[in-house]
Amino acid sequence: MQIVFLDRDTLAPSVRLGRPACAHTWIEYPTTTPAQVVERLQGASVAIVNKVRLGAAELAALPALRLIVLAATGSDNVDLAACRERGIRVCNVQGYAGPSVPEHALALMLALARNLKGWQLSLAAGRWQESGRFCFFDHGIMDLAGRQLGIIGRGTIGRDLGRRAEALGLTVRYATSLRGGEPTPDRLPLGELLQSSDILSLHCPLTEQTRHLIGAAELAAMKPGALLINVGRGGLxxxxxxLAALRSGHLGGAGFDVASQEPPPADHPLMQALALPNFILTPHVAWASAGAMQRLADQVIENIDAFTAGTPLRQLV
Structure with a gap:
């Protein structure tokens, strides 16, 4: 069995990546461009990918491919319908990112609510010395306790974030399913969730239904001064x-760990927003604690072992 990992550099060098129990040949590449995919996977039975795209055209040119192991939870880079047609199994990794992603989301909330970036910019500009006092009041501070956190996405990460937020005194409400669903005391329709939440955090997958789920109309519907957190997918x-909502002052702040294009070019809206005191961007690292990356790597090997044993794990197709 030939196993090819197309983008090993999506995991830190310190992560221990074991080897499957079956007889195999292991090949890994630091990165792979779209033009290199078919050549590098020729003859491979198993492909391991994180961000490399495997579309219908690539899959059609790879008759030996039997299994795709996603070194991630999201599957928007793989044509699942084409895999189903060709009998190619697809497995992902699941549950590895807790507590890393919920803690990152909370860190962004706290930093924005306490206006930490604004204070740091003011200090760097000499405002403390200029004030002549023991403190100054250039930036507002929001207590999280007593506020409402709205969460879109009630999977493992969304629920883990909710539990942590409740421990800080936040009231947590979730969006009802976007495919429909009856409201409950803790689940609200999207429009109601937008209007009532002081903080909105996104934890749903990127699909055609959720692309630009939060647009100009949804941002306008949010409370003046509300915070928006996105550690899910940039296209949401x-x-x-x-950028317009931040510049206008309607949105109190935003903390993002993802972008629609990664890495974003210099003229990307999120790069332009970096100059604002109420915007924080991190480079898609919410998932990347040492523990989370090791759990991910372990599941990749588990998925291959389970497939070869005839008992696939975490199977999407």
């Missing part, structure tokens, strides 16, 4: 509309 938010 219309980033140009986000």
């Amino acid at each position: 938010v219309d980033e140009q509309a986000l």
Whole structure:
């Protein structure tokens, strides 16, 4: 069995990546461009990918491919319908990112609510010395306790974030399913969730239904001064509309760990927003604690072993 990992550099060098129990040949590449995919996977039975795209055209040119192991939870880079047609199994990794992603989301909330970036910019500009006092009041501070956190996505990460937020005194409400669902005391329709939440955090997958789920109209519906957190997928938010909402002052702040294009070019709306005191961007690292990356790597090997044993784990197709 030939196993090819197309983008090993999506995991830190310190992560221990074991080897499957079956007889195999292991090949790994630091990165792979779209033009290199078919050549590098020729003859491979198993492909391991994180961000490399495997579309219908690539899959059609790879008759030996039997298994795709996603070194991630999201599957928007793989054509699942084409895999199903060709009998190619697809497995992902699940549950590895807790507590890393919920803690990152909370860190962004706390930093924005306490206006830490604004204070640091003011200090760097000499405002403390200029004030002549023991403190100054250039930036507002929001207590999280007593506020409402709205969460879109009630999977493992969304629920883990909710539990941590409740421990800080936040009231947590979730969006009802986007495919429909009856409201409950803790689950609200999206429109109601937008209007009532002081903080909105996104934890749903990127699909055609959720692309630009938060656009200009949704941002306008949010409370003045509300905070928006996105550690899910960049395409969930219309980033140009986000920039406008931040510049206008309607949105109190935003903390993002993802972008619609990664890495974003210099003229990308999120890069333009970096100059604002109420915007924080991190480079898609919410998932990347040492523990989370090791759990991910372990599941990749588990998935291959389970497939070869005839008992696939975490199977999407």
